[in-house]
Amino acid sequence: MTKVRVRFAPSPTGYLHVGNARTALFNWLFARQNKGEFILRVEDTDVERSEKEYEDQLIKDLQWLGLDWDEGPDKGGDHGPYRQSLRMDIYASYSQTLIENKKAYYCFCSPEQLKRERESARAEGKTPVYSGTCRGLSPEESKQRIEAGEEAVIRLFTPDRGTLDFHDLVRGSLSFQLELIGDPVLLRSNGLPAYNYAVVVDDALMGISHVIRGEDHLINTAKQILLYKALEFDPPLFAHLSMVMGEDNTRLSKRHGATSVHQFNQEGFLASALFNYLALLGWSPSEEKEVLSKNELIHKFDLSKVSRSAAVFDYDKLHWISRQHIKKLSAREIAEKAFEPLQEEGFLPDEMSDKQWSWLQKAATALIKGISCFSEFPEQFLIFFSFSPKKMTEDARKVLETECGTKVVQALSKELKQTLRVNFDKLSVISGEIKKQTGCKGKDLFHPLRVALTAQTSGLDLDKFIPLLEQGAKLDFPVPIKNCAQRAAETDRFIQGI
RNA sequence: GCUCCUGUCGUCUAGCCUGGCCUAGGACACCGCCCUUUCAAGGCGGCGACACGGGUUCAAAUCCCGUCGGGAGCGCCA
Numbered sequence: 001m002t003k004v005r006v007r008f009a010p011s012p013t014g015y016l017h018v019g020n021a022r023t024a025l026f027n028w029l030f031a032r033q034n035k036g037e038f039i040l041r042v043e044d045t046d047v048e049r050s051e052k053e054y055e056d057q058l059i060k061d062l063q064w065l066g067l068d069w070d071e072g073p074d075k076g077g078d079h080g081p082y083r084q085s086l087r088m089d090i091y092a093s094y095s096q097t098l099i100e101n102k103k104a105y106y107c108f109c110s111p112e113q114l115k116r117e118r119e120s121a122r123a124e125g126k127t128p129v130y131s132g133t134c135r136g137l138s139p140e141e142s143k144q145r146i147e148a149g150e151e152a153v154i155r156l157f158t159p160d161r162g163t164l165d166f167h168d169l170v171r172g173s174l175s176f177q178l179e180l181i182g183d184p185v186l187l188r189s190n191g192l193p194a195y196n197y198a199v200v201v202d203d204a205l206m207g208i209s210h211v212i213r214g215e216d217h218l219i220n221t222a223k224q225i226l227l228y229k230a231l232e233f234d235p236p237l238f239a240h241l242s243m244v245m246g247e248d249n250t251r252l253s254k255r256h257g258a259t260s261v262h263q264f265n266q267e268g269f270l271a272s273a274l275f276n277y278l279a280l281l282g283w284s285p286s287e288e289k290e291v292l293s294k295n296e297l298i299h300k301f302d303l304s305k306v307s308r309s310a311a312v313f314d315y316d317k318l319h320w321i322s323r324q325h326i327k328k329l330s331a332r333e334i335a336e337k338a339f340e341p342l343q344e345e346g347f348l349p350d351e352m353s354d355k356q357w358s359w360l361q362k363a364a365t366a367l368i369k370g371i372s373c374f375s376e377f378p379e380q381f382l383i384f385f386s387f388s389p390k391k392m393t394e395d396a397r398k399v400l401e402t403e404c405g406t407k408v409v410q411a412l413s414k415e416l417k418q419t420l421r422v423n424f425d426k427l428s429v430i431s432g433e434i435k436k437q438t439g440c441k442g443k444d445l446f447h448p449l450r451v452a453l454t455a456q457t458s459g460l461d462l463d464k465f466i467p468l469l470e471q472g473a474k475l476d477f478p479v480p481i482k483n484c485a486q487r488a489a490e491t492d493r494f495i496q497g498i
Numbered sequence: 499g500c501u502c503c504u505g506u507c508g509u510c511u512a513g514c515c516u517g518g519c520c521u522a523g524g525a526c527a528c529c530g531c532c533c534u535u536u537c538a539a540g541g542c543g544g545c546g547a548c549a550c551g552g553g554u555u556c557a558a559a560u561c562c563c564g565u566c567g568g569g570a571g572c573g574c575c576a
Binding site: 009010011013043045046107109111114115118121122123124125126127128129151153171172174175176177180182185187188189190192194195196198199214215216217218219220222240242243245247249250251280281282283284286288290307308309310311312313314316317318319320321323327369370399428431442443445446447449450451456457458459460461462463 | 500540
C-alpha cells in the first residue's frame with residue numbers, strides 16, 4: 001500500500017472554526033495512526049478574503065490544539081510551495097496542457113450572461129448547468145479572440161451522459177448524474193485558478209492519498225474526479241465527514257456560542273479536552289471509555305466507523321470532558337493555569353513569592369472541582385478575595401436572619417475576637433462552644449457559620465477553606481484576604497444593622 | 499425548484515453490511531437516593547429513542563419500496 005499522505009487545506013479568511021478543526025483533527029489522527037504524513041496547505045487564491053494574519057492565527061490555533069504537520073507553508077517540504085498563491089505557474093501550465101490536449105477550452109461567456117442563464121434555469125425548475133455555449137469554438141477562433149484581448153476562462157470538457165460513481169470511505173458508494181455537472185471553470189479570467197482545479201492539481205502533485213473533508217464537498221468530488229482523469233492522475237481515496245451543527249440544527253455559528261478554537265483557548269479550556277471532544281463528534285471508541293488522551297485517540301480512531309449523520313456540538317459534554325481532563329492535572333499545573341486569569345483579575349501580584357505559589361497551589365486544587373475551564377477560576381476565588389456581607393445574596397441573608405443565624409454569628413464573632421490563631425480544629429472547638437451556648441446544631445449551626453465567613457451559601461468544605469483563608473490572610477496579596485475574625489466581626493455588625 | 503447526503507433517547511453514539519443474542523447498550527444533560535458540617539464533586543439508581551407507512555420473512559432497528567423531516571450543493575467563493 002502506498003504511503004498515507006493527507007492534508008488540511010484551509011483558506012485563511014478568519015479564525016479556525018471548530019468544524020474545520022475537527023476535519024483537521026480527523027486527518028491528523030488518520031495520518032498519525034497510519035504512520036503517514038500530514039500536510040498543511042493554505043488556499044489563499046481568493047485574494048480579497050485571504051490575509052496573512054489569518055494564516056498566522058490558523059497556524060497558532062492548530063498548534064495549540066496539538067496538531068503538527070510534516071510539510072507546510074511555515075516549514076517547507078519536498079512538495080511545495082504550500083501556499084496556493086505561490087503556485088500560479090503550475091496551475092497555468094497544467095491548464096495549457098489541457099487546452100492542447102483538447103480536454104479543456106476557452107469560454108468567453110460573461111458573468112452576467114451566465115447569471116441570467118442560471119436564473120432562468122432555476123425559474124424553470126431545473127438545476128443550473130453551464131450550457132456549453134463556447135464548447136464548439138475552434139482553437140483558432142479562441143486564439144484570435146484571446147489575442148484581441150477578450151477575457152476568457154478555461155473550462156473542462158465533461159461528459160453529458162451517464163453517471164460518475166465513486167466509493168467514499170465513510171458513506172460507501174455514491175453516484176452523480178453527469179448531466180447535472182456543468183463544465184467547471186479551471187482558470188478564472190483573472191488568471192487565478194478556481195477551487196476545484198487548484199485542489200486537484202495540488203492534491204495530485206503533493207501525493208495526497210486520502211482526501212478527508214466535509215460533506216459540503218461531495219459534489220465537488222465528482223467534478224474533481226473528472227479532472228483527475230483529464231490530467232491523467234490517479235484519484236486519491238475520499239472520505240466525507242458530516243457537518244457540525246448548533247442545537248437548533250443549523251450550521252454551528254456564533255449565535256450558538258463559541259465557535260472558534262481561539263475562543264476555547266481564551267476561555268481557558270485545555271487543548272487536550274477540546275481535542276478529545278472534537279474526536280468524539282461523529283466518531284466513538286469501541287470501548288466505553290470516552291475520556292481519551294491524544295495518544296489513545298491515535299490508536300483507537302477508526303475512519304470507517306465515522307458517523308454519516310450531522311452532529312450537534314454539545315457544550316455540556318465539552319464541559320464534562322474538560323473537567324475530566326482538568327482532574328488529571330497536578331497541583332502545580334493547576335496553579336500555573338490559574339495564575340493568568342487570577343492575575344488579570346488583579347488578585348495576584350506580577351511576581352509571586354514561594355509562599356504565595358504554594359498557597360495558590362493548594363487553593364486552586366481545592367477549588368478545581370467545580371470548574372470546567374480556567375476562566376471560571378476568578379469567580380471561584382472570590383470566596384477568598386472578596387468578602388462583603390452587604391453584597392450577599394438574599395438566600396445568604398435569610399440564613400443569617402433566622403433565630404439561630406443571628407445567635408451563631410454573634411457568638412462566633414465574640415469567640416474569634418479572643419482567638420489568635422484559627423485553624424479548622426480550633427474552629428471545631430469554637431463551633432462546639434457555640435453549639436452549647438446557642439442550642440443550635442447541625443445545619444442550623446454550620447450554615448450560618450459558612451455564611452458568616454464567606455458571605456456565600458455554598459463553596460469549599462470549611463475544613464479546607466479555613467486553613468487556606470488564614471494562610472492567605474497572612475500573605476501580601478494585591479487584594480488582601482480578610483481572616484476569619486475580621487469576617488465574623490463584619491458579618492456581626494452587618495446583621496445588627498439590619 | 500433540482501441534485502446529492504442523512505434520519506436510533508433532548509444531545510453524542512453502539513447495534514444495521516453478515517436479520518433472531520435488542521426486554522435496543524454506553525456517555526452528556528436531567529431527576530432521585532447515598533455520602534456530606536450547605537452546595538458541588540463522587541457513588542448508586544431512574545426517566546428517555548429505532549421518523550412514518552407499506553412490503554419481504556417463522557422473525558426487521560437491521561433487507562426492499564414509498565412518504566415525511568433535517569442538512570448540503572447548484573459561482574470566474576473556497
